[in-house]
Amino acid sequence: MKINWGALGITIGLILVAASILATGLMVGRRILRLERQIPITRARMKRAIIAQQYVFSKADSEKRAVTLEDLREGYALADKFAGK
Numbered sequence: 001m002k003i004n005w006g007a008l009g010i011t012i013g014l015i016l017v018a019a020s021i022l023a024t025g026l027m028v029g030r031r032i033l034r035l036e037r038q039i040p041i042t043r044a045r046m047k048r049a050i051i052a053q054q055y056v057f058s059k060a061d062s063e064k065r066a067v068t069l070e071d072l073r074e075g076y077a078l079a080d081k082f083a084g085k
Contacts, residue, residue, distance in 0.1 A: 044083065051079035 052075030059074075060067045
């Protein structure tokens with residue numbers, strides 16, 4: 001019986017590619033599940049930062065001056081009031 005080594009090599013190569021695609025899909029699936037658990041925390045932090053920065057920049061712009069650390073503290077305090085903390 002004669003073995004066609006070229007066809008065997010291609011077959012083994014395709015099996016290895018399929019296995020690597022499957023492994024990558026499983027790893028990505030696990031990582032997405034981990035990220036989905038963190039999304040509510042990240043959204044809350046982003047919302048807090050957006051509220052604080054909007055307050056800080058609008059206050060500094062209305063008074064025609066630079067942003068200060070005290071403005072940031074006030075902005076985050078305001079954001080915490082909106083969040084109910």
